[in-house]
Amino acid sequence: MDTDKHPLAENALGGFLRARRAQLRPDDAGLPTSGRRRVPGLRREEVATLAGVSTDYYMRLEQGRERHPSRQVLEAVAKALRLDEDAVAHLYRVATPTTRRTRRAPRIERVGPHLRQLLDTCSDTPAFVLGNSMDILAGNQLAAALFAGFRSCDNLLRMTFLDPAAHAFHRDWDRAAASCVAALRRAAGIDPDDPRLIEIVGELSMKSADFRALWARHDVRGKTREAKLFHHPEVGDLELHYEAFTVNSAPGQQVIVYQAEAGSTSADALALLGSLTALPTPQRALFAGPD
Known part of the structure; x- marks a missing residue:
């Protein structure tokens, strides 16, 4: 299998942020809901405002172009997206840079x-x-x-x-x-x-x-x-x-x-x-x- 093409070879941080943003309603975040909205969840600029970062910076996070976000930024984004404990831990994991994927032999799990x-x-x-x-x-x-x-x-x-x-x-x-x-x-x-x-x-x-x-x-x-x-x-x-x-x-x-x-x-x-x-x-x- 070409590990560069495997189903988890994705922008994990961006995928996670987009999915969580889509599932958070504006009223959940205390935002006004007047007018017609093109997206069911929050807009990027709304998350950026709630997190106290620029829209351009948050967009780079979702696009995978910002690969070294600080813990302070991640904490602010987690708070903006109302993430629970499991989701916060996952956010930190996928935001941590990893080495390039290489072919790895399957590990046989055994029970002692x-x-x-x-x-x-x-x-x-x-x-x-x-x-x-x-x-x-x-x-x-x-x-x-x-x-x-x-x-x-x-x-x-x-x-x-x-x-x-x-x-x-x-x-x-x-x-x-x-x-x-x-x-x-x-x-x-x-x-x-x-x-x-x-x-x-x-x-x-x-x-x-x-x-x-x-x-x-x-x-x-x-x-x-x-x-x-x-x-x-x-x-x-x-x-x-x-x-x-x-x-x-x-x-x-x-x-x-x-x-x-x-x-x-x-x-x-x-x-x-x-x-x-x-x-x-x-x-x-x-x-x-x-x-």
């Missing part, structure tokens, strides 16, 4: 034996390991049972956008899809030259119009905790809360643990799922991971 053992000890709740590009690298038996309706448990993005089972499985598919893409966008800001991430973005950009639309929004969000609404074909509706834990021994990997509230109908359904799928052999083979 002790981490696999830890997953298996979480027998009453789904737990799995996500890689940097949201590949499911390993999981316990209950996680395999939870995702059993999918053709392959290889990558959360591919499962969400390319598997027909996703819309029935996610009771709020729009929210689930937006969350996945925002997490991938964050990963792209950290390591835009990751070959596996480039592959995933390229494949989904070609195969899914929904992914392309969400990717163009430049939303950024890290996985921490959130309620997930699922519908399992065997046990029905589930409301599960997840926690994400970073793996210090494997940068980029996260352990995701789903839990049901004690005494809830979801806890009963999860227990039923565990009893229905109890098998004498491990289920790790269902988690395909990257090719």
Whole structure:
């Protein structure tokens, strides 16, 4: 693959600023809205005024011609665009000059034996390991049972956008899809030259119009905790809360643990799922991971 032509070889700072500007309404920023506007969000000159910089300077930021903005300028732009904590961190990352992209061999992500053992000890709740590009690298038996309706448990993005089972499985598919893409966008800001991430973005950009639309929004969000609404074909509706834990021994990997509230109908359904799928052999083979 020519890395100069990969789908992340873009003016990342400019794309991010344009997308965030388009999603901020004038009244959100305390600006008057009288008269006909040609753009749905803020104009460049409005962001520049709010940030206290010249319109020409802000335009150079969006066009990628200003490659060394000061932290003070970035802070002012972040405030003008009402960026949250995740978005501010992403802004600083994409605004930092990087060396020229070079061809890099794909890195095979592996899950250590002790981490696999830890997953298996979480027998009453789904737990799995996500890689940097949201590949499911390993999981316990209950996680395999939870995702059993999918053709392959290889990558959360591919499962969400390319598997027909996703819309029935996610009771709020729009929210689930937006969350996945925002997490991938964050990963792209950290390591835009990751070959596996480039592959995933390229494949989904070609195969899914929904992914392309969400990717163009430049939303950024890290996985921490959130309620997930699922519908399992065997046990029905589930409301599960997840926690994400970073793996210090494997940068980029996260352990995701789903839990049901004690005494809830979801806890009963999860227990039923565990009893229905109890098998004498491990289920790790269902988690395909990257090719």
